[in-house]
Amino acid sequence: MNQVMITKPRKSPYRWLVYIALLAVYIWAFSGIPFTGIKETAGTVIQSIARGLFAPDWDYVYLPEGEDLLRGLLDTLAISVLGTVISALVSIPFAFWAATNINRFRPVSGTGKVTLSFVRTFPELVMALLFIKAVGPGSFAGVLALGLHSVGMLGKLYAEEIENIDRGPSEALLAAGANRLQLLWFAVLPQVLPGFLSISLLRFEINIRSATILGFIGAGGIGTPLIFALNTRHWDRVGIILLGIVIMITIIDLISGAVRKKLV
Amino acid sequence: MSLHIKMETNVHNQSARPKPPGRIKHYLTAVLILALIWGSSRQTDASFAELFTGMPNMMDLLKQMFPPRWSYFDNIVHGMLETIRMALIGTTIGTIVAIPVTLLCASNLAPSRWLYHLSRLLLNLVRTIPDLLLAAIFVSVFGLGPVPGILALTVFTVGLISKLTYELLETIDRGPIEALTAAGGNYIQRIVYGVVPQIQANFMSFVLYTFEINVRAAAVLGLVGAGGIGLYYEATLGFLEYDKTCVIILFTLAVVLLIDYAGTKLREKLL
Structure with a gap:
């Protein structure tokens, strides 16, 4: 009888060091946070928020003179649509710059990748603060901030899409004597376009979430009335705005998810 | 023919x-x-x-940002450390909360049908609310400081990790679970010995990934008063001290890139 012995994998002798290091990190982290500064009124505030959420200020949904929920949400939607479109267009050259199979010369695609990750780490809210200084507060600053910030992520994902294309069509066109532009138009673009659209839609879902908070710093959208209602403690208004945001984002996610499923 | x-x-x-x-x-x-x-x-x-x-205005702004006033660095180190602390604590608490939530949300492991539908619905609703919005609400409840920021990051972490993990859980191999059931294992035993070993590495990778996202998020939470380095943006921009703002931006970029790099390397080792 041939019995197979199963041995337990040996545990690393250094694991205790890792545990101690982790413990030290956590002690450091928790010791630095003042947990005492919580307001005594928190309980009552939570109660009034709950009351506001369950009895929202329905009148705010539509006001004839403007500055109501629907217009705020429409503004938010418009900011994210335009921001996504701008970034989708701007990202295309960046993606070709960063794709390793388009630029065989490593330093070229490498610098492209570094540029994109630099743009990606730059927070959109900080970008919005800078654009507000340039074009003044309002939705347009938000559009520009989203448009620029999204390039970092979109460019990266587009570049990965380009790197994954099938070489067959471009080789066939090359053999038939096509020039570089024809290669791009007839072999590369048809392959990457559905992917590009799907990625952009995903980004649109992210951007609409960002657009709801851009208003906190004055870059347009529903965030401005929301932060105002929060600061003045109009909980019923906070409730209706939150409800509006959740409903809008859920609907957008459903639509975008359905379209993306059809695309790929 | x-x-x-x-x-x-x-x-x-x-x-x-x-x-x-x-x-x-x-x-x-x-x-x-x-x-x-x-x-x-x-x-x-x-x-x-x-x-x-508006371009000249912006160019002007950029010109005022350089050279950065490096002496301001000493003032913001504390804020940066607080940012990292917030991200760490938020990710940890969020991960712990996410474990039961994700079990409820996985269609193949949920103890009961209606609990599964209810938790999925709640999770989807929570995931629609951006982290900064959560932070703004928590600030108005608990007052200024890092605690509302940590809470916001916790909620955000629960949403993200639960979603990633339940999608993974739904693709696991049923074999070990069935074997444990046949051998008389109860629910907890089935999870601990049948499920956890299958998803361990991926789960750790999700946690690291969420931590990277949380560091980025924590860096701007201060804009609504929820602690961390974000508090300093308003302080410097308000007084038009753009050279100080530049130091904050550069420092944040450096820390975020460093943590991203470390996280990516660790995740590569895990999988």
């Missing part, structure tokens, strides 16, 4: 050739997208003329 048959099938193939897809759909899509763009630019008062006239 055989040649004849071949030719005939060829002819047959030609007639059954698929027609090229209609162009009408593409045109309609293009029109729809253009209408969306047009409507959005009307709604947001987008004017690129404004951008070009």
Whole structure:
């Protein structure tokens, strides 16, 4: 009888060091946070928020003179649509710059990748603060901030899409004597376009979430009335705005998810 | 003879050739997208003329940012450390909370049907609320400071990790679970010995990934008063001290890139 012995994998002798290091990190982290500064009124505030959420200020949904929920949400939607479109267009050259199979010369695609990750780490809210200084507060600053910030992520994902294309069509066109532009138009673009659209839609879902908070710093959208209602403690208004945001984002996610499923 | 048959099938193939897809759909899509763009630019008062006239302002701003005033660095180190602390604590608590939530949300492991539908619905609703919005609400409940920021990050972490993990859980191998059931293992035993070993590495990778996202998020939470380095943006921008703002931005970029790099390396080792 041939019995197979199963041995337990040996545990690393250094694991205790890792545990101690982790413990030290956590002690450091928790010791630095003042947990005492919580307001005594928190309980009552939570109660009034709950009351506001369950009895929202329905009148705010539509006001004839403007500055109501629907217009705020429409503004938010418009900011994210335009921001996504701008970034989708701007990202295309960046993606070709960063794709390793388009630029065989490593330093070229490498610098492209570094540029994109630099743009990606730059927070959109900080970008919005800078654009507000340039074009003044309002939705347009938000559009520009989203448009620029999204390039970092979109460019990266587009570049990965380009790197994954099938070489067959471009080789066939090359053999038939096509020039570089024809290669791009007839072999590369048809392959990457559905992917590009799907990625952009995903980004649109992210951007609409960002657009709801851009208003906190004055870059347009529903965030401005929301932060105002929060600061003045109009909980019923906070409730209706939150409800509006959740409903809008859920609907957008459903639509975008359905379209993306059809695309790929 | 055989040649004849071949030719005939060829002819047959030609007639059954698929027609090229209609162009009408593409045109309609293009029109729809253009209408969306047009409507959005009307709604947001987008004017690129404004951008070009505003360009000198922005250039001016960038010029004022350089050279950065490095001496300000000492003031913001504390804020940066607080940012990292917030991200760490938020990720940890969020991960612990996410473990039971994700079990409820996985269709193959949920203890009961209606609990599964309820938790999925709640999770989807929570995931629609951006982290900064959560932070703003928690600030108005608990007051200024890092605690509301940690809470916001915790909720955000629960949403993200639960979603990633339940999708993973639904693809696991049922074999070990069935074996444990047959051997008389209870629910907890089935999870600990049948499920955990299968998802351990991926789960750790999700946690690290969420930590990276949380560091980025924590860096701006201060803008609504929820602690961390974000508090200093308003302080410096308000006094038009752009050279100090530049130090904050550069420092944040450096720390975020460093943590991203470390996280990516660790995740590569895990998987």
